[in-house]
Amino acid sequence: MGWFGKKKPPAPEAEPEREIPRQEDSKAVSSTAHDSLRQRVESAGLPPDVLDTALSECDRAIALDPSSPEYSIGQNYLEFLLALPWDKTTKDDLDIARAEEVLNARHYGLRRVKERILEFLAVKNLRGKPTARILLVDDEQIARENLSIVFEADGFEVTAVGNGLEAVKAMEKEPADIVVSDLKMEGMDGMELLQVLRQRWPDTKVIMLTGYATVKTAVAAMRQGADQYLGKPVNLTKLRKYVNELFEQSLRAQHLRGPVLCFSGPPGMGKTSIGKAIAEAMGRKFFRLSLAGLRDEAELRGHRRTYVGAMPGRILQGVKKAGSKNPVILLDEVDKAVQNFQGDATAVLLEMLDPEQNTAFVDHYMGLPFDLSATLFICTVNSVERLPAPLRDRLEVIEFPSYTRQEKFKIAMDFLVPDQLRLHGLDERLVTVSPEAVRQIVTDYTREAGLRGLRMQLAALCRKLAKHILANGKDRAVEVDTDTVVELLGPPPFAATAAQLRPKVGLATSLVWTEIGGEIIFVEAARMKGNKQLMLTGSLGEVLRESAQTSLSYIRSHASEYGIDPDFYEVSDIHVHIPAGAVSKEGPSAGVAITIALLSLLTGRPVRQDVASTGELSLLGEVLPVGGVREKLMAAQSSGIATVILPQGCATKVESMEAEVVGNLDIRFVSSMEEAAALALCDAPTPGDNA
Incomplete structure (x- = not known):
């Protein structure tokens, strides 16, 4: 029928015309944002080299279209620079009594660990409050008196002399941290004094003052080794600023040899929470960084900005998050960082933890040095042996002993x-x-x-x-x-291994260290007809197998001393077994126990089952010291052992242990296998012991 007789639909309303921003307006907005960003950069207190880079980035941004990727990359870079705490620090609270209260409130026990941490804080307290000495050298008495009043009010110990010769005598008597010297003086002028200072006291900071300031004299003074140069009349605000900056540099140089603490011990000992307690006691910000499973060095040092999606490293991200340049950074699980053919993430720590290098730590993303020397680094590991040797040399290891x-x-x-x-x-x-x-x-x-x-x-x-x-x-x-x-x-999953009740032939008890603490293990020995075979079973590691071979060779070479047939091995096979075969065993600590079991087997003398031993045996019969003594003694107590045989070399360790660890144990120290055998073996066989 068409449209005849039908109502014509209304025409759609016309959309209002959108105002297309003109290029001039976009440039005006961009220019305003650029000016605001530039003002932030100039007022941020950035170091000179960082400020130059930031201003160059600002100038580069004004020429870019705000919609371009390069513009957003540059903006993100500048925002990161401005967010870093270049000059922000927190004041240390080094009250030792308060620090001890905090540590005791957070942790029970760990007496030696707490003592070492309090010693560390005490040293920081004493070195953090030195008396700064300043030497003023000027032939004008009024200038000396005025400057003395200014710096004494700032807390400096001031010595004022009239010329360079008097300054040298004053330095010989008591060296100053900073020397402020006039340039023109009678006797010995400022340039000659500067040469003497650089030869004899190279660490002293020097500021030169002169009423005849020229570019030539300034360049000459700086070349001779002056740290700063000012003309007269002296701008006191600028001079005080220079003195304070140079004194901070001097303090930082003194602190370069400070230790990096490394907490080592089994899991669950409270290493991480002790690090938090240190930060709380010092009043510093705290940041924890786990290195477990870390594969890529760039995770710590960042990616270069040429990569898409580049980000700063986790170290500077943590400093930014802390908001101060002297936080406590806990590097957790350092020994779990991956080291393989693709790279070694711990290599970054060599620079970061070295006080000679971390004053100018360079993150790849930022491309500029950042001072990490004020940061307190604390590392935690389960086993120090897993760390690379160069890194281990930079750490002061504090062992966390097992809890009793x-x-x-x-x-x-x-x-x-x-x-x-x-x-x-x-x-x-x-x-x-x-x-x-x-x-x-x-x-x-x-x-x-x-x-x-x-x-x-x-x-x-x-x-x-x-x-x-x-x-x-x-x-x-x-x-x-x-x-x-x-x-x-439910039923208890664990039960302490108990000592045997009666003396037995060919069965000795050994004390060993494991990751879960100390344990006792039984060493069984059997002899049968054969052709000189030594069989070792019980999931034994290579070192433990070598200990068994050493024990057999020692007995064969000393057979006559123990009343054993020298040819016993010609027609015999020896089998040494350590039960719990599903558990792998390694280490030299069972060397003495294996020898005792073999001596018992070959002489027929039973072994006292209330006696346990630990120690490495040499081929000549010497009993050598081993580790983990504290945990082994705790295991001996819980298992009902009465007498423990230890190497003589472990005596000093036992003397420093708590009475709770030693308990009622009868500890005997031996230096030879003959002494150990005399303590562990019974004098004569007891009927029924082999049943």
């Missing part, structure tokens, strides 16, 4: 149990945990040097208690005893 069972019990009762009850919505009105229950969890449900497993077991107990309380109502309080622990957590 009593320490674990005390920490659990005072800290862990209340924290876990609170985290799970429980309180003392609903739940009461008996000391016996906590002691049972420590002894039978955890086997570690630290506290992580203990915390997990207590958390599991609290979860089950929360469910039990909701199911049975909140009106009845629950008292957790040892039976409740077994009911909720």
Whole structure:
């Protein structure tokens, strides 16, 4: 029918015309933003070389289209430069008494670790408050008196002399940190004095003053080694600024030899939280950086801006986040950083932790030096041996010893149990945990040097208690005893290995160190007819196998001394087995125990089962010192061992141990295998011992 007789639809409304911004307006907006950014750069207090780079970047940005990628890259770069704390620091609070309170409130035990940290803070306290000495050299008495008043008011110890000869005598008597000298003087002028200072006191900072300031004299003074140059009449504001800057440089040079602390110990010992406590005690900002699994060096040093999506490294990102140039940066799990053919991420730490180099740390993204010398770096590792040797040389290692069972019990009762009850919505009105229950969890449900497993077991107990309380109502309080622990957590997964009761032939007890603490292991030896084979079983490592071979060779070469047939090995096979074959074993500590087991087997003399030994055996029969003695003694106590045989070289370590670690153990120090055998072997076979 067409459109005849139909109403014509209304015409669509016309869209309003959009105003297209003119190029002149865009340039005006860009120019305004550029001026604002330039003002921020100029007022940011950047170092001279950084300021020049930032201003050049500003000038480059004005020529770019704001919609171009290069413009946004430049803006991001400038924003990062401005966000870094180039001149912002936090004041250190080095009150030793307060620091000790903080450490004790955060951690129980770790006495030696806390002592070393307090010593570290005490040294920083003394070196952070030196008396600055300044020497004024001017032939005008009024100038000397005026400058003396100014610098004494600033807290300097001031000495004023009239010429260069008097200045040399004053320096010989007591060297100054800073010398402010006139240029024209009788006897010895400023340039001659400058030459003497640079030869005899090269670390002293020198500022030259003169009423005849010219470019030529300024250049000559700077070439001779002057640190700053000012004309007369002296601008006191600028002179005081120069003196303070040079004194800070002098202090920084004195602090270059400061140690980098490295906390070493098993997991769960509180290494990270000790680092936080140090930052809290000093009043510094804290930043933690985990290096576990780190593969790429650029993660720490950044990517160059030529790469798409380039970012600064995590070090400068952390400094920016902290907002000060002297934070405490904790480098966690340094030994877990990946080192392979593709690169070594820890290589960056060589520069970053070296006080001779970190005054000008260069991030690839920024391309400019940043001073990290005021930063306090703390590293944590589980094993120092995994670190590269050059990096290890830069660190002062503080060992975190394993917690004793009593320490674990005390920490659990005072800290862990209340924290876990609170985290799970429980309180003392609903739940009461008996000391016996906590002691049972420590002894039978955890086997570690630290506290992580203990915390997990207590958390599991609290979860089950929360469910039990909701199911049975909140009106009845629950008292957790040892039976409740077994009911909720199940049978104990661990049980301490107990010493054998009766003397036995061919069975010796050895003390060994593991990552979860000390343990006792049994060394079994058997002899059968054969053709000179030494069989070693029990998942033994190469070093432990060599220890067994050394033991056999020692016995064969000293057979007559122990009443053994010298030809016993010609028609025999010897089998040495260490039970728990699913667990790999390594190290030389079982050398003495293997020898005792073989001597018992070949002489028929039983081994006292209340005696345990540890030590490396040499081919000549010398008992050599080993490590992990503290943990081994703790294992001996928990296993019912009465007498422990230790190498003589471990005596000094035992003397410094707590009484709780040594306990009631009868510790015997030996230097030869003959002494160890006399202590461990019974005089005559006991009937039924081989049953």
